[in-house]
Amino acid sequence: MSKQTVSQLLQGRYHILQSLGVGVFGQIYIVEDVDYPERPRYVVKQLKVNNYQSDSYFDYLKLRFLTETETLKHLGQYDQIPQLITCFEEDDWFYLVQEYISGQPLSVELKQNQQQGCKWDTTAAMAFLEDALGILEFVHSQGFIHCDIKPENLILRSCDGKLVLIDFGSIQPIDFRIDTELLISQIPLSLLGYIPPEQFLGQTQPNSDIYALGIIALQGRFNRFNTSATKN
CATH class of the missing domain: 3.30.200.20 (Phosphorylase Kinase; domain 1)
Incomplete structure (x- = not known):
């Protein structure tokens, strides 16, 4: 292209x-x-x-x-x-x-923390989850699953430090048929580190987004997740 x-x-x-x-x-x-x-x-x-x-x-x-x-x-x-x-x-x-959201992707902060040997403390991890889950609560309440939760798609907004969720190109309705397989070729490669197993089987549920948030929280808290899996 x-x-x-x-x-x-x-x-x-x-x-x-x-x-x-x-x-x-x-x-x-x-x-x-x-x-x-x-x-x-x-x-x-x-x-x-x-x-x-x-x-x-x-x-x-x-x-x-x-x-x-x-x-x-x-x-x-x-x-x-x-x-x-x-x-x-x-x-x-x-x-x-x-x-246009002025700010930087959460992936930048996580990479900087990893390079500097820094980790989120419990308070920071909980603050992240509270902020991100508030967005997901709204998205799910409207009948959608984002399906592409990853640090690159969470922008830390400059004006107030809040998270902004972007890139809804992979979104699915919550009643997405569980017998319709979501092919690997239809999943962004950058997502593979955060995607839950059921999403590969076409059984995507709201908790699939929450799984991805949990992985991000663990990554920030312990710096043990292989961030190379999230590169484009």
């Missing part, structure tokens, strides 16, 4: 500032909206809508993209989930524009 170039304008208004790498669907960028004097920043996800080797894989990616769009419309009103700004199609690409 080719990249758009920095400084390019999307839809004649979204000026690409920086590439954030590749996500579940494709390239992710930080952009600024030149239609406004204050030039607000957003995150843009990009999905190519043709040239896939398999029609079924294309249909899967497109479904996941549209699912994330609809999900953010519904869940983005929660303070710790990015709001959906808009979505559009341009030159055979789909684009999802969402709120």
